[in-house]
Amino acid sequence: xxxxxxxxxxxxxxxxxxxxxxxxxxxxxxxxxxxxxxxxxxxxxxxxxxxxxxxxxxxxxxxxxxxxxxxxxxxxxxxxxxxxxxxxxxxxxxxxxxxxxxxxxxxxxxxxxxxxxxxxxxxxxxxxxxxxxxxxxxxxxxxxxxxxxxxxxxxxxxxxxxxxxxxxxxxxxxxxxxxxxxxxxxxxxxxxxxxxxxxxxxxxxxxxxxxxxxxxxxxxxxxxxxxxxxxxxxxxxxxxxxxxxxxxxxxxxxxxxxxxxxxxxxxxxxx
Amino acid sequence: xxxxxxxxxxxxxxxxxxxxxxxxxxxxxxxxxxxxxxxxxxxxxxxxxxxxxxxxxxxxxxxxxxxxxxxxxxxxxxxxxxxxxxxxxxxxxxxxxxxxxxxxxxxxxxxxxxxxxxxxxxxxxxxxxxxxxxxxxxxxxxxxxxxxxxxxxxxxxxxxxxxxxxxxxxxxxxxxxxxxxxxxxxxxxxxxxxxxxxxxxxxxxxxxxxxxxxxxxxxxxxxxxxxxxxxxxxxxxxxxxxxxxxxxxxxxxxxxxxxxxxxxxxxxxxxxxxxxxxxxxxxxxxxxxxxxxxxxxxxxxxxxxxxxxxxxxxxxxxxxxxxxxxxxxxxxxxxxxxxxxxxxxxxxxxxxxxxxxxxxxxxxxxxxxxxxxxxxxxxx
Numbered sequence: 213x214x215x216x217x218x219x220x221x222x223x224x225x226x227x228x229x230x231x232x233x234x235x236x237x238x239x240x241x242x243x244x245x246x247x248x249x250x251x252x253x254x255x256x257x258x259x260x261x262x263x264x265x266x267x268x269x270x271x272x273x274x275x276x277x278x279x280x281x282x283x284x285x286x287x288x289x290x291x292x293x294x295x296x297x298x299x300x301x302x303x304x305x306x307x308x309x310x311x312x313x314x315x316x317x318x319x320x321x322x323x324x325x326x327x328x329x330x331x332x333x334x335x336x337x338x339x340x341x342x343x344x345x346x347x348x349x350x351x352x353x354x355x356x357x358x359x360x361x362x363x364x365x366x367x368x369x370x371x372x373x374x375x376x377x378x379x380x381x382x383x384x385x386x387x388x389x390x391x392x393x394x395x396x397x398x399x400x401x402x403x404x405x406x407x408x409x410x411x412x413x414x415x416x417x418x419x420x421x422x423x424x425x426x427x428x429x430x431x432x433x434x435x436x437x438x439x440x441x442x443x444x445x446x447x448x449x450x451x452x453x454x455x456x457x458x459x460x461x462x463x464x465x466x467x468x469x470x471x472x473x474x475x476x477x478x479x480x481x482x483x
Numbered sequence: 484x485x486x487x488x489x490x491x492x493x494x495x496x497x498x499x500x501x502x503x504x505x506x507x508x509x510x511x512x513x514x515x516x517x518x519x520x521x522x523x524x525x526x527x528x529x530x531x532x533x534x535x536x537x538x539x540x541x542x543x544x545x546x547x548x549x550x551x552x553x554x555x556x557x558x559x560x561x562x563x564x565x566x567x568x569x570x571x572x573x574x575x576x577x578x579x580x581x582x583x584x585x586x587x588x589x590x591x592x593x594x595x596x597x598x599x600x601x602x603x604x605x606x607x608x609x610x611x612x613x614x615x616x617x618x619x620x621x622x623x624x625x626x627x628x629x630x631x632x633x634x635x636x637x638x639x640x641x642x643x644x645x646x647x648x649x650x651x652x653x654x655x656x657x658x659x660x661x662x663x664x665x666x667x668x669x670x671x672x673x674x675x676x677x678x679x680x681x682x683x684x685x686x687x688x689x690x691x692x693x694x695x696x697x698x699x700x701x702x703x704x705x706x707x708x709x710x711x712x713x714x715x716x717x718x719x720x721x722x723x724x725x726x727x728x729x730x731x732x733x734x735x736x737x738x739x740x741x742x743x744x745x746x747x748x749x750x751x752x753x754x755x756x757x758x759x760x761x762x763x764x765x766x767x768x769x770x771x772x773x774x775x776x777x778x779x780x781x782x783x784x785x786x787x788x789x790x791x792x793x794x795x796x797x798x799x800x801x802x803x804x805x806x807x808x809x810x811x812x813x814x815x816x817x818x819x820x821x822x823x824x825x826x827x828x829x830x831x832x833x834x835x836x837x838x839x840x841x842x843x844x845x846x847x848x849x850x851x852x853x854x855x856x857x858x859x860x861x862x863x
Contacts, residue, residue: 226724259706261553271713272725277706279556279714280725281549282579288546292553292561295537296511297707300557318549321542479532 218245221255223275230269232340234421234429236387236414237267240334243393244303245274250394251401258301261290263315265307265341266416267334284315287322290329298472301401302329309339312370313348323377326406328470332397333409335370336416344419355423371411371463380406380468384460386413388436392460405470413458484530489671496634496661497564500590500654501526502669503638504562507677509588510536511561513550515543515569518602519658520592523564544569548576548589555585556714558682558705560642562588567596567609570616577651578617581739583714584693584701586645586652586680588638593657593769595820595846604846605658605770610824613653614798620736622743624750625653625798629772631665637752637795643678644750648743649700655797657820659770659848685709692723693735699742744799751801754793755808757783761790763858764812766805766829768794771818771849778854787858802832809833816841816857818849 222245231237248258258276262268264283271278277300281289290304304311311319311333322329338356339345346356346363349370353362371384381403383396393412400408415421415432426432436458441451443461469477486492486502494502501523504512512527528538537554541547547563554561565573570591580587593609595601613625624644626637638654645652683690683702690710693701701721704712713723718735720726743750756776758764763782767775772793782789792808794801809815815833817826818841826840839857843849 223724255711256707256709269725275711277711277713278723279553279583279706281552281583281714281716282575285545285549285576285579288541288549289553291539291541291546292511292513292550292555293557293706295539295550296554296559296561297557297705300707317542318546321546475532475537 216246216249218242218249221245221248221258221275223273226273229273231266232418234415234417235266236336236412237270237334239387239390240267240332240393240412240414241270241273243390244332244397247394247397247401250398253301253401257299258303259293261286261293261302261304263306263310265310265339266336267305267307268310270305284310284313285318286310287315287318287329287331291322291327294327294329294472295475304329304331306331306333308333308335308337308349308370309347312368316348319374320377323374323379323407323409325471326378326380326468328405328407328472330397330400330408330410333370333411334414335411336414336420338416338420340416340419344416344423354420357419357423371409374409375463379409379464380470381408381465382463383409384411384413384458384463386436386440386458386460387415388433388440389460396462405473406468484534486669490669492667492669493664494631494667495522495664496628496631496656497522497592498526499631499634499667500638500656501530503635504588504642505530505534506672506675507560507639507642508679509560509562509642510534511551511554511559512537512563513539513541513547513554513561514563514565515541515547517566517569519594519661520564520566520590523590544572545575548573548580551587552576552580552583552585555587556583556706558703560586560646562590564590564592566592566594567612568599570609570612574616578619578621579716580651581617581621581623582716584649585714586649588641588645588652588654590638590654590656592661593655595844601846603658605820605848606844606846607657607769607771607820608824609655610797610821610828613655620740622650622740623653623798624648624650624743624796625655626752626795627655627769627797628660628795629767629769629793630660631663632667633795634660635667635669639675639677640752643676646678646680647700648746649680649703650743655769657769683710691721693719694721695738695742699738699745747799748803750796750799751804752795753801753804754795756791756793758790758792758808760788761812762788763790763814763816764808765789765791765816765818765854766794766825767791767818768797768825770820774849774851774854775818777851778858781851781855782858785859789858800828805829805832809836813837814839816854818854820844820849
């Protein structure tokens with residue numbers, strides 16, 4: 213899978229990324245552009261839609277069409293883009309703050325109505341851009357800049373939430389396994405229809421890592437690796453205890469009509 | 484479309500606005516149900532699919548305007564409809580539309596606030612919300628109809644301004660005009676001036692999404708074109724990539740204001756009634772216009788020289804016509820369904836003139852008698 217570079221989608225003169233050393237976003241970005249190339253997508257047919265946050269800066273390095281909008285609203289903007297031009301490949305790049313917290317309502321409704329877009333969520337468990345505050349996916353007891361004694365709330369299991377809301381394709385992976393990220397994004401592209409959601413568990417060494425006593429990036433990635441378990445292995449090995457585990461794999465991959473198709477079917481007698 | 488050929492139609496204000504949107508070429512609507520604007524969404528849901536367009540009911544007003552802006556950037560004329568509480572939620576993305584320069588029309592039907600207020604009753608309390616609802620320096624266009632005919636005419640104008648200046652434009656309705664039924668003259672398509680945004684040709688060399696033309700407005704390229712384009716809510720250079728330089732931001736924001744401001748005389752729409760010899764001038768907009776005209780007529784019958792200036796454009800505020808109209812009068816009356824928002828703006832341009840504010844709340848209408856009382860008293 214590494215035979216693809218994804219370079220034609222990258223605005224190379226704007227590199228290096230502004231992200232902190234050790235940030236997982238570069239890994240997701242590379243996997244995404246490789247998946248685009250693997251599927252022979254043309255730059256003119258791609259619109260990258262972002263909101264606000266570290267991962268929301270990803271469009272700054274893309275040579276495709278892009279819409280960098282307001283915090284939490286990327287999925288709603290993307291819904292309008294896709295409904296107005298069905299031919300476009302619309303990629304929504306959101307973080308856990310943008311997509312699962314302030315924009316959570318748009319996320320579940322996009323999943324419910326199966327709008328035909330791909331959302332790639334970089335979940336680094338906190339708000340990196342604003343200084344490491346807790347988000348909707350920050351685990352219980354984690355230290356953040358707004359939970360110095362440990363977070364008192366529980367986190368969303370965001371992939372399970374999007375699955376429950378009705379999305380046609382939901383997969384979770386981590387930055388520890390870039391090939392898996394590329395594979396899931398590529399599959400989402402090939403699937404073509406419905407709301408396709410890829411959650412990538414990422415790291416924020418600058419804030420989340422520092423507050424939670426990880427000494428470096430490598431230690432954080434090793435921690436992810438140690439806690440990762442594949443969804444296929446849970447039944448096979450009869451694993452009961454999932455506390456603290458990162459369950460990766462395809463949460464759902466079902467046939468859906470997609471909103472565009474439904475709209476066209478319902479309207480065709482009108483025209 | 485109901486008004487598919489030239490003629491006279493009996494329409495509700497909301498529907499006249501919806502019909503004008505379709506005739507303007509609008510093919511995308513995203514909205515959220517809210518009284519007293521819901522007929523516009525219902526109309527769009529029935530008639531847009533027939534016209535080959537798209538309707539979607541979003542999860543809230545934030546998402547509605549976001550979807551409208553996204554659709555607009557694909558090159559489609561797009562609109563939404565709401566009322567004050569929904570407009571409050573849209574505030575965030577009104578700024579987005581200004582910043583990314585997405586042409587769109589927001590029909591907002593004023594009802595009694597604040598907050599939920601009186602959902603079915605009229606008001607004019609959103610006058611400043613239209614202008615300053617979103618944060619940061621910006622310029623906005625807002626047009627306000629006083630009849631069902633004007634709902635149609637000004638919606639056409641709203642789309643034209645949105646396309647010409649690449650900005651959000653309000654149709655600032657109120658619950659009285661929106662819910663009223665009247666006969667409307669629908670002109671033939673060939674009699675209407677319909678403006679479409681200026682696009683860059685596909686052979687355009689070195690296209691830059693935010694490089695302004697001489698009029699201050701950049702050439703448009705829709706998503707999906709071979710020319711690559713970007714929309715950016717963050718401070719951006721003419722290439723659409725982020726730029727936080729102080730000079731660049733200064734230039735960008737000044738341009739966003741100036742591209743509208745410098746054409747404000749053209750944007751200023753108004754009607755004058757008996758203003759040439761008027762000694763008392765009633766300044767109105769929207770639902771306060773009819774009672775103003777009625778009061779004027781009765782006053783004239785009594786020999787009182789009253790006139791009416793009806794502003795159709797609320798923003799940019801038509802200061803030139805206001806200044807010239809008030810110059811010769813002895814007294815100004817400003818009837819409005821708010822505690823003097825409209826008057827506050829007028830007074831900026833005639834600080835030395837006697838001005839009486841006739842304010843009503845409670846979701847009731849202004850009666851001609853409310854105005855006539857002041858007309859008679861002042862001339863006694």
